Amino acid sequence: MKQRPLSIIKDGCIIGGSTYEGRVIAMQHLLHIRQKLPVPISPHRQICAFPTESPRNFDCHWIFPSHIQEVKKEQEGVTLVFSHAHLHVNLSVHTVNRQLTITNRCQMLLSNNVNYFITQRK
Template sequence: MKNKGNMNNKENVINVLDDYTIQDNVIALLPANSNEYRTIVLTSNEKLYIKLTPLEIIKASCYHNFSSYEGRREAVKYLTNFQNKVPIPVNTSGGIYAFPTKSPTNDDCVWLFYHHIKSIVDNQKGGMKSEFPSTVHFVNNTELPLNISHFSLSHQFYRTAVCKSMFDSR
């Protein structure tokens, strides 16, 4: 990939990883439509490019924590009665809970990590128009504009808090 803005035409090199296990510094998994990588992992201090899809990373990370995505999803559904866009306790002992912004099988689904979210801002409050209806503000003072309603994101955040509370009390 050429950097057209650079006069010396040096190659931009992106280090693409074959796989990845979610750590406590992950703030979001962004889907990517690239030939080289399928996910951009946003951590509290860097961006990583991974060949796996966000859902594949979530599933592999659940296995890494001695469970399956399907098992965790079914447990949350059973305990909370949530049926769609179910929050996933990726690593309960590490306090890592993630929630999808759309159906997890949707190619545009972003996964957000509960413990890194400071606030969710409604960019359309008071009739304001914005390309992105919501912006997620993270505890590391970064932000992520998303094309998802404030209501939907806030609802997912709340459901994840309920899930976390239930697992923490067990």
């Protein structure tokens, strides 16, 4: 059965312990942004992804930064190089780097929160 990418992301969030909507609300609160939010699918396993455009758009791709090996600038957009694939997206290098930075920040915030709660329980 084929699923839309957003459905797969939502299922992953549920398996990771929350809803997609809950993750989005948390990221809006923690990161103070509203568009192209990274989604921590499984924070304890450091699995995060960001959309290339509005997740409601049919052409939206979900990027898992930990798998990117290289970002190549093209005449139009960029090519994301993964270990066994390439993906051309119509984003600027600046936008991709910004998304990578925001996603990294998301992972750091959540990692710090998890560590905080672990130390508070001792």
